[in-house]
Amino acid sequence: xxxxxxxxxxxxxxxxxxxxxxxxxxxxxxxxxxxxxxxxxxxxxxxxxxxxxxxxxxxxxxxxxxxxxxxxxxxxxxxxxxxxxxxxxxxxxxxxxxxxxxxxxxxxxxxxxxxxxxxxxxxxxxxxxxxxxxxxxxxxxxxxxxxxxxxxxxxxxxxxxxxxxxxxxxxxxxxxxxxxxxxxxxxxxxxxxxxxxxxxxxxxxxxxxxxxxxxxxxxxxxxxxxxxxxxxxxxxxxxxxxxxxxxxxxxxxxxxxxxxxxxxxxxxxxxxxxxxxxxxxxxxxxxxxxxxxxxxxxxxxxxxxxxxxxxxxx
Ligand code: TXA
Ligand code: MG
Numbered sequence: 001x002x003x004x005x006x007x008x009x010x011x012x013x014x015x016x017x018x019x020x021x022x023x024x025x026x027x028x029x030x031x032x033x034x035x036x037x038x039x040x041x042x043x044x045x046x047x048x049x050x051x052x053x054x055x056x057x058x059x060x061x062x063x064x065x066x067x068x069x070x071x072x073x074x075x076x077x078x079x080x081x082x083x084x085x086x087x088x089x090x091x092x093x094x095x096x097x098x099x100x101x102x103x104x105x106x107x108x109x110x111x112x113x114x115x116x117x118x119x120x121x122x123x124x125x126x127x128x129x130x131x132x133x134x135x136x137x138x139x140x141x142x143x144x145x146x147x148x149x150x151x152x153x154x155x156x157x158x159x160x161x162x163x164x165x166x167x168x169x170x171x172x173x174x175x176x177x178x179x180x181x182x183x184x185x186x187x188x189x190x191x192x193x194x195x196x197x198x199x200x201x202x203x204x205x206x207x208x209x210x211x212x213x214x215x216x217x218x219x220x221x222x223x224x225x226x227x228x229x230x231x232x233x234x235x236x237x238x239x240x241x242x243x244x245x246x247x248x249x250x251x252x253x254x255x256x257x258x259x260x261x262x263x264x265x266x267x268x269x270x271x272x273x274x275x276x277x278x279x280x281x282x283x284x285x286x287x288x289x290x291x292x293x294x295x296x297x298x299x300x301x302x303x304x305x306x307x308x309x310x311x312x313x314x
Pocket of ligand 1: 035036038063064065097116118122143145
């Protein structure tokens with residue numbers, strides 16, 4: 001990697017044009033989305049996709065989400081049934097990823113789907129991601145822009161700290177509004193569906209449209225965001241803490257303050273948006289351990305607790 005340099009691009013027309021040019025050539029660009037920053041590359045180029053896996057140090061059984069700028073492009077890549085249409089209509093563009101049967105023959109590089117007969121698709125709503133995807137009119141594979149297993153980035157600075165000069169450029173879009181990875185839903189051909197990863201779109205919102213979900217079979221690691229040890233801040237994490245011990249960095253919520261608060265008002269959407277920012281701060285602090293206030297298991301609180309349990313399992 002030495003001698004390589006990473007271009008820092010502003011979120012204006014010039015920045016978007018440069019990001020598009022680099023991506024078209026098959027290079028890696030970190031792009032902002034409303035959830036977390038993604039490490040993007042052309043999903044139709046085997047070499048470019050291999051570069052993503054190298055940069056992240058990612059085990060290659062872990063498939064990638066493909067980002068699209070339009071429903072038409074999504075439909076050309078996957079088989080949409082009535083449920084998929086309904087979910088896309090309701091939640092796209094936005095923080096919902098659909099796992100659907102892969103349309104054959106496929107232009108998508110096989111490493112993107114890791115050999116699965118399905119593909120994970122998402123149309124982001126972030127204006128810079130949307131502008132970039134529209135300009136390119138190409139599918140972009142983009143996992144979260146961090147080394148495999150560590151915290152997801154919600155600011156351009158987090159990307160630079162985790163990946164150094166591995167991306168050719170970082171498109172700076174400021175702090176991610178949602179701050180948490182998309183909800184992942186698998187729609188099965190037998191009519192059932194599964195929640196592969198909880199996120200900003202809640203299970204309650206989904207089951208209102210789809211009926212109850214089929215529970216995940218534990219043995220199958222299809223979404224390694226589901227590996228127990230993931231999203232690790234690299235220090236011991238104590239959950240459900242009411243106060244910090246002297247060597248702990250305290251992540252607070254509501255009444256329980258701390259060194260960084262997820263939401264002073266106790267608002268769970270704000271807490272989700274600030275969770276990783278607080279964990280990044282905690283990881284960078286000189287205190288060896290992290291304590292986190294209790295988070296109610298309601299609405300998006302379920303997704304926050306999912307990430308916190310995995311951070312604590314590290
Ligand atoms: O919000 C997000 O989803 C962010 C932004 C950048 O869009 N991306 C993200 O990507 O979190 P990543 O790679 O960190 O997580 C993608 C998850 C993985 O857990 C992967 O296993 C799962 O999606 N996945 C991808 N393709 C799949 C498939 N065909 N079947 C099941 N799971 C799949
Ligand atoms: Mg990730």
